[in-house]
Amino acid sequence: MQGEVSVSGAKNAALPSIAATLLTEQEVFLENVPHLGDVCTMLNLLMRMGTQVERPTPHSLSLRAERLTSWEAPYELVKTMRASILVLGPLVARFGRARVSLPGGCSIGSRPIDLHLIGLERMGAQIELKEGYVEAECRRLKGNTILFDISTVTGTENLMMAACLAEGRTVLENAAREPEVSDLAQLLVSMGAHIEGIGSGRIVIEGVKELKGARRRIIPDRIEAGTLMVAAGITKGDVLIRGGIPEHMQILFEKLREAGMTIQIVDQAIRARMDRRPSPVNVRTLPYPGFATDMQAQMMALASVGRGRSMIAETVFENRFMHINELMRMGAKIRVAGSTAFIQGVPRLSGAPVMATDLRASACLVLAGLAADGVTSVSRVYHLDRGYEGMEQKLSALGARIERVSD
Ligand code: EPU
Numbered sequence: 001m002q003g004e005v006s007v008s009g010a011k012n013a014a015l016p017s018i019a020a021t022l023l024t025e026q027e028v029f030l031e032n033v034p035h036l037g038d039v040c041t042m043l044n045l046l047m048r049m050g051t052q053v054e055r056p057t058p059h060s061l062s063l064r065a066e067r068l069t070s071w072e073a074p075y076e077l078v079k080t081m082r083a084s085i086l087v088l089g090p091l092v093a094r095f096g097r098a099r100v101s102l103p104g105g106c107s108i109g110s111r112p113i114d115l116h117l118i119g120l121e122r123m124g125a126q127i128e129l130k131e132g133y134v135e136a137e138c139r140r141l142k143g144n145t146i147l148f149d150i151s152t153v154t155g156t157e158n159l160m161m162a163a164c165l166a167e168g169r170t171v172l173e174n175a176a177r178e179p180e181v182s183d184l185a186q187l188l189v190s191m192g193a194h195i196e197g198i199g200s201g202r203i204v205i206e207g208v209k210e211l212k213g214a215r216r217r218i219i220p221d222r223i224e225a226g227t228l229m230v231a232a233g234i235t236k237g238d239v240l241i242r243g244g245i246p247e248h249m250q251i252l253f254e255k256l257r258e259a260g261m262t263i264q265i266v267d268q269a270i271r272a273r274m275d276r277r278p279s280p281v282n283v284r285t286l287p288y289p290g291f292a293t294d295m296q297a298q299m300m301a302l303a304s305v306g307r308g309r310s311m312i313a314e315t316v317f318e319n320r321f322m323h324i325n326e327l328m329r330m331g332a333k334i335r336v337a338g339s340t341a342f343i344q345g346v347p348r349l350s351g352a353p354v355m356a357t358d359l360r361a362s363a364c365l366v367l368a369g370l371a372a373d374g375v376t377s378v379s380r381v382y383h384l385d386r387g388y389e390g391m392e393q394k395l396s397a398l399g400a401r402i403e404r405v406s407d
Contacts (some may be wrong), residue, residue, distance in 0.1 A: 001237035001398040003371070004269075006032040007225045007244045008060065008389040009218035012083075012294075013180040016157040017187050017218060018042045019086035021051065021063040023094050023161060024191055026213030030061045035217055037386035041081040045073055049087075052064060068095065075101040081386075087111055089162035092125050100134050107358040109317040119146045119159040125167055132283040143168035143207055149286035151176045154236045156203070157184050163205035164193040172203040178288040179248045183219045222248040223294045224388060225270065227363050230298045232272040233261050233397060234305060234371040237396055241270040251291045255281050259302060280308035280345065285316050293324055297323045297364035304332035305371050308344030313340040323361035326354040327349070330368055330376065351376040359387040366391065370400055 010332070019042065026141040033039060035058065041063075043053050050069040054062040058132035071091050078084040078101040079283045091098035102114065106198040109137070117127050117134065123146075125138040146159060156176040161184070163170035171183050179198060185198040191214045194206035224246030232239035233256060236385035246265055248252070253263050264271045280302060285293040303310035304327055315318050324341060330352045333344040353372030356362030362384040369376030378384075384391055392402045 001232055001235045001239055001395070001400055003396055003398045004240040004242060005228055005394050006242045007220040008032075010034070010180055010183070010221040010223075011036055012153070012178070012223075012386045013085045013183040014039055014347050015042050016086050016154070016161070016217050017182070017186040018046065018061070018063065019090055020161055020184060020191070022046065022049075022065045022068075022087060022090035024166060024211040024213060024279070025064075025066045027062055027064045028191070028213055029062070029215040031059065031215070031217040033059050033061050034171040034221065035059070036389055037382065038083065039083050041077055042083065045077050045084055045087065048074075067069065071095055071098050071365065073100040074268070077189075078103050081200055082111060085116060086158055088116060088136065088160075088162075089158035091163040092120060092138055092324070093141055093165040096137060096139055098134075098136045102129065102132055102134060107322060108320040108330045111317070113154050113155070115148055115155040116158045117152065119155065120162060123159075123162060123170065125402070133149065137316075141207075141264070143170040145171040145173065145206070148175065152301055153178050153181060156181050159372055160185060160203060160205060161188065163189050163207060164195070164211060165209075166205075166207040167209055170205045170207065173201070175201050175203045175334065176287060177201055177218060179222065179245070187214060187216045189215055211319070211341070219242050219248075223292060224364055225249060226252050226295045227290070227298050227367070227388070228394070229256060229263075229270065229272040230302050231277060231370060231398070231400070233259065233274040234367050235300050235400075236274050236276065237398070238271070238273045240266065241272065246270060251289060252295055255283055255299065257292060259306070264320055277345070278302050278306040280306050280310040284313040287316065289345035292372045293317055294360055296320060296361040298367055299365040300324070300327065300334075300343060301364045302341040304344060304349060304368060305347070306343070306357065308345055310343045310345065311327060311340060315339060322357035322407060323364045326361070326365055327368055329354055340386070348373050350374055353377045353379065356380045356383045359383050363388065363391075366395070366402070368400075370395070
């Protein structure tokens with residue numbers, strides 16, 4: 001694959017930013033918002049509650065949650081998108097109540113929300129689980145020190161948003177350091193929140209009585225950028241990726257360089273080149289700044305056609321290997337022992353009908369299809385649309401023969 005491509009706004013920064021607009025009665029204007037299934041689900045959720053949503057340009061949103069008519073995130077929306085849980089903190093903090101469906105299990109693991117709930121309880125919320133819903137109430141949240149025993153991205157975001165309107169100081173210890181958490185924090189600061197330690201594992205929030213409107217541009221999607229880099233690598237291509245932030249992708253760069261990719265920053269863009277079969281890599285997923293679990297499946301596609309034996313360990317989610325059986329149907333040689341996959345690279349994969357089980361698995365299968373002989377047809381491609389904007393247009397502009405045959 002050859003050519004230039006631009007990265008869209010980050011899904012996992014856009015979703016909490018949209019939820020954060022519930023914290024103020026004033027207008028919040030977001031730019032660089034990607035067009036994605038999950039963003040539509042989040043907007044639907046806010047509109048049902050009474051938020052006024054306008055889209056003045058294709059990638060900008062004006063949101064105004066002046067008066068809400070409902071404080072509920074219903075099961076039918078939460079079951080399609082776990083990130084709906086992000087409305088919990090803002091609703092309790094501003095309105096003193098929320099009713100949010102429990103997300104339940106999902107295709108990458110059981111994914112509990114206990115840390116979100118324990119944190120809110122420590123801030124004074126009364127929480128009950130009734131009929132599959134979390135019901136939370138509190139006149140005004142009170143700041144407290146909350147220590148996360150596991151690094152949680154949406155857990156940190158939920159409690160950080162809640163703490164902005166709480167009385168007094170909240171300290172989040174072992175907070176998630178993902179760039180998307182920092183992007184949300186910057187939005188909250190421009191809405192008038194007092195937050196220190198942004199980007200560190202210790203975030204300190206001094207609560208204020210109210211927040212105001214703001215304007216902010218969502219950061220570029222480091223996972224989309226990474227997926228496009230792997231697309232260049234797996235096809236022995238030369239691609240210039242515009243709009244990514246290299247600082248957010250350092251470990252990925254390391255691993256791709258280990259695999260033999262030449263990566264250069266040219267004119268503020270990322271040039272990814274590969275002219276041979278990938279060398280083997282050893283990867284262990286970890287919270288940021290470690291190797292992102294959201295890039296694990298794509299890296300596995302690359303390792304499948306490597307020269308030698310790679311090892312990929314998934315430590316963040318317990319069941320994020322659903323793509324392996326599909327890759328094996330395309331001829332990949334992979335053995336799994338617990339949470340580690342051993343991949344014996346093969347010279348070529350062969351096209352096959354395969355099924356996507358989650359968002360990043362769908363990206364992995366599309367990448368594998370680019371490198372496979374013959375035709376690969378990926379079904380349940382709605383998973384891809386949840387988190388990648390116009391992926392088939394972007395790839396075909398780079399020379400891939402890819403076509404959407406039905407939704
Ligand atoms: N966890 C708990 N209890 C909690 C919260 C999390 O045990 O209360 C565990 C999870 O089960 C998991 C680990 O902690 O084993 C980390 O999960 P985390 O809470 O960080 O995940 P998340 O916030 O639900 C976000 C992204 C995911 C991404 C993960 C990890 C959003 C909207 N989602 O999920 O993105 O994989 O962080 O980086 O930000 C994706 O985009 O494909 C995606 C799944």
